[in-house]
Amino acid sequence: MSRYQPIYDIAELCAQKGVTNIVLSPGSRCAPLTLAFTRHSKLSCKTISDERSAAFIGLGMAQQTRMATALVCTSGTAVFNYAPAVAEAFFSKTPLVVFTADRPAEWVAQQDGQTIFQTGIFGNHVKGFFQLPQDYDHPDAVWAINRMVNDAINLSMQYPQGPVHINAPFREPLYPKTSEEFSYSTEINVQHVVPSELTLSKSTRKQLSKEFVGFCKILLVGGQQHNEAPAVQFIEQVSQKHNLPIIGDVISNLHGISHLVRHGDLFLGQASGDVKKSLQPDLLITFGESVISKNIKLFLRQFPAKAHWHIQPSGTPADTFQGLTKIIYTEPAEFFDFLDKLETPENFERQKQSNYQKLWEVEERKALRNLEEFFPQNEFAELELVHELLQGLPENCSLHLANSMSVRYANFIGLAGDKKSVEVFSNRGTSGIDGCTSTAVGHALASQKPTILLTGDMAFFYDRNAFWHNYTLPNLRVVVLNNHGGTIFNMIDGPATLPESEEYFVTKQSLSAKKLCEEFGFDYLKIDNRRKVRNTLKDFFDFDGNTKILELETPHRLNKTIFEALKMKIKKSYES
Ligand SMILES: Cc1ncc(C[n+]2csc(CCOP(=O)(O)OP(=O)(O)O)c2C)c(N)n1
Numbered sequence: 001m002s003r004y005q006p007i008y009d010i011a012e013l014c015a016q017k018g019v020t021n022i023v024l025s026p027g028s029r030c031a032p033l034t035l036a037f038t039r040h041s042k043l044s045c046k047t048i049s050d051e052r053s054a055a056f057i058g059l060g061m062a063q064q065t066r067m068a069t070a071l072v073c074t075s076g077t078a079v080f081n082y083a084p085a086v087a088e089a090f091f092s093k094t095p096l097v098v099f100t101a102d103r104p105a106e107w108v109a110q111q112d113g114q115t116i117f118q119t120g121i122f123g124n125h126v127k128g129f130f131q132l133p134q135d136y137d138h139p140d141a142v143w144a145i146n147r148m149v150n151d152a153i154n155l156s157m158q159y160p161q162g163p164v165h166i167n168a169p170f171r172e173p174l175y176p177k178t179s180e181e182f183s184y185s186t187e188i189n190v191q192h193v194v195p196s197e198l199t200l201s202k203s204t205r206k207q208l209s210k211e212f213v214g215f216c217k218i219l220l221v222g223g224q225q226h227n228e229a230p231a232v233q234f235i236e237q238v239s240q241k242h243n244l245p246i247i248g249d250v251i252s253n254l255h256g257i258s259h260l261v262r263h264g265d266l267f268l269g270q271a272s273g274d275v276k277k278s279l280q281p282d283l284l285i286t287f288g289e290s291v292i293s294k295n296i297k298l299f300l301r302q303f304p305a306k307a308h309w310h311i312q313p314s315g316t317p318a319d320t321f322q323g324l325t326k327i328i329y330t331e332p333a334e335f336f337d338f339l340d341k342l343e344t345p346e347n348f349e350r351q352k353q354s355n356y357q358k359l360w361e362v363e364e365r366k367a368l369r370n371l372e373e374f375f376p377q378n379e380f381a382e383l384e385l386v387h388e389l390l391q392g393l394p395e396n397c398s399l400h401l402a403n404s405m406s407v408r409y410a411n412f413i414g415l416a417g418d419k420k421s422v423e424v425f426s427n428r429g430t431s432g433i434d435g436c437t438s439t440a441v442g443h444a445l446a447s448q449k450p451t452i453l454l455t456g457d458m459a460f461f462y463d464r465n466a467f468w469h470n471y472t473l474p475n476l477r478v479v480v481l482n483n484h485g486g487t488i489f490n491m492i493d494g495p496a497t498l499p500e501s502e503e504y505f506v507t508k509q510s511l512s513a514k515k516l517c518e519e520f521g522f523d524y525l526k527i528d529n530r531r532k533v534r535n536t537l538k539d540f541f542d543f544d545g546n547t548k549i550l551e552l553e554t555p556h557r558l559n560k561t562i563f564e565a566l567k568m569k570i571k572k573s574y575e576s
Pocket residue numbers: 403404405406431432433434455456457458459460483485486487488489
């Protein structure tokens with residue numbers, strides 16, 4: 001039996017626990033883990049040389065499959081390169097099991113190569129840190145390795161899901177002799193988790209019902225979440241039954257709800273104080289993770305509800321709107337089941353609630369009308385392309401929205417109800433521009449579904465190593481909004497008017513996606529005017545076996561002018 005048998009058996013344990021997507025990066029110190037994973041017939045292994053990209057690819061896979069991805073890298077700075085994706089996974093509640101190989105403890109800081117302080121390296125950005133034993137002679141060490149990996153996988157999958165770090169010190173020799181037999185133990189201890197249901201007790205239901213019927217302006221706001229079709233249908237039912245307006249920005253994946261308020265970001269930024277006052281809720285009910293819309297956040301902070309209930313299974317929620325009054329520890333589906341069964345009396349309060357819902361409906365319809373009238377503009381620019389793109393998305397695709405204007409544009413435009421089968425993703429845990437492309441590549445590798453990435457040029461060129469590997473991506477489509485810099489800094493108040501703006505904030509860059517396409521063998525499509533759009537998008541969405549990148553090059557000032565014009569149009573509609 002190999003000295004590394006307890007390490008080889010980690011792969012068997014991962015397979016039995018359902019952690020089947022493994023992203024590895026090359027190195028010697030990690031050889032025992034690399035061999036364990038790659039020789040296992042039930043695991044799907046990919047090798048990605050740039051660890052920063054590898055970790056984001058793993059993140060995308062975990063989001064797509066809703067199961068933890070395992071990462072494996074060598075010792076030294078390789079580990080630090082995982083940090084951006086680990087932080088994103090922590091704040092976006094995405095499960096990752098991060099294996100890092102290390103030198104034995106006595107060799108740390110002894111001028112031996114590729115050695116840094118790896119214990120606890122990710123600090124608060126992991127749910128748990130596990131240091132594996134470095135010698136396996138005693139049976140307790142073998143038991144401890146198995147136990148720690150069980151613990152780590154279970155912890156990463158338990159709500160709130162997130163990354164866990166397993167640091168594994170290995171002594172040389174790291175490679176088996178060619179004659180050495182390689183196998184997995186047949187008896188592996190697997191700690192299975194039996195989930196318990198978070199049901200609301202009879203007395204809690206009674207108490208919540210009493211409080212609920214006492215409010216007459218109740219507003220629902222959904223934060224970022226997966227596209228959970230049954231739960232979405234449920235929420236829709238409840239909001240119709242009780243006349244509850246529901247706001248969901250593009251990352252909430254609630255776009256299948258026909259009466260969703262999807263343009264809150266657009267109109268709340270421009271509406272008068274009186275209009276906003278009329279929309280102020282008495283009770284705010286939230287679920288899901290972050291909300292992108294700055295205007296929704298500002299509105300709910302400026303016009304706070306008397307009570308704010310947040311629904312989540314466990315843990316400490318963020319108090320984004322600075323007025324949280326009740327945390328209800330259950331699944332949103334359970335809570336909405338309770339509201340679905342709740343019968344409220346037909347009375348004056350009920351009528352007031354219905355009027356309140358109508359107020360939101362009126363604003364939503366007005367914003368949509370303004371948006372539809374706005375296009376076409378004289379000059380074709382980013383906002384209009386995003387409008388066309390979102391309308392033309394194929395069924396059952398994953399849409400990944402990069403930070404920063406890409407996700408904001410998509411939120412302003414909104415996804416229509418008929419795009420129900422589209423699932424939207426965005427790295428909004430930390431809102432970094434550093435791994436958006438790699439995350440989308442992870443989605444494309446983990447599923448056959450069409451994956452569409454909408455990105456700005458800075459985010460795109462930052463993460464070009466997302467493509468630096470040997471895997472084909474026939475289902476990946478990338479739209480690059482190339483304004484040769486960070487338009488966001490031109491759009492937001494603050495940097496836009498400073499003399500340093502162009503050089504130090506927008507930061508001009510001159511690359512075009514064409515050369516990248518040549519380098520990686522992708523099809524390159526370019527849009528430079530409106531007439532071409534429909535046909536180009538048709539070509540773009542033809543899944544004929546190759547990766548396609550579509551680029552729109554526009555001056556960033558034009559995009560600002562158009563964006564400002566839209567805001568002005570909405571503003572004017574409140575003045576007339
Ligand atoms: C890793 C990281 N570095 C810096 C930032 C700050 N930042 C936010 S948006 C942005 C520019 C993005 O430019 P681009 O991708 O071209 O998108 P655009 O603003 O043009 O939509 C920068 C540098 C960040 N979010 N993440």
